[in-house]
Amino acid sequence: MPSANFIADGYTQPGYVQPVARLHDALRFRFRPVLAEERSRLTDSAQSATATGYLRQVAALLAEKLVDWDIADPLGNEVEISPANALRLQPELLLKLQQIVLGAVASDLDPRWPDEQINRLADEELAAAAAGCSIGEARQQESEKN
DSSP, X not given: OOOSSSOOTTOOEEEEEOOBTTTBOOEEEEEOOOOHHHHHHHHHHHTTSOHHHHHHHHHHHHHHHEEEEOOBOTTSXXXXXXXXXXXXXXXXXXXXXXXXXXXXXXXXXXXTSOHHHHHXXXXXXXXXXXXXXXXXXHHHHHHHHO
């Protein structure tokens, strides 16, 4: 299992969004975490962009950071990762995906993950809570110590 403390080139993390009854199905994906500098640039651009412009920037960043996802169209065909397709996700699903990739919240626990991976995520969430910051900030701080 790769370390979550340092985001090396090519490093990916698994992600999962739990299904919400009558709203959206589960989503499994892999992503390259957004670095603090990238997150800051997005925050800076939010100050001058319209809400629609900001959402398009988020979609572009997600399309850049997502390695794969299990999104399919109604016929079961795989949906390509792109900014346009990210904007077509159910809004609450898009918001949760954004929060996970940006490091604002931890991924939901995927019932298919091994215990080791679940325990590591629980440890990261605890460290973030103890530090009073987001899980992404806690991971960044830990990587700076190494």
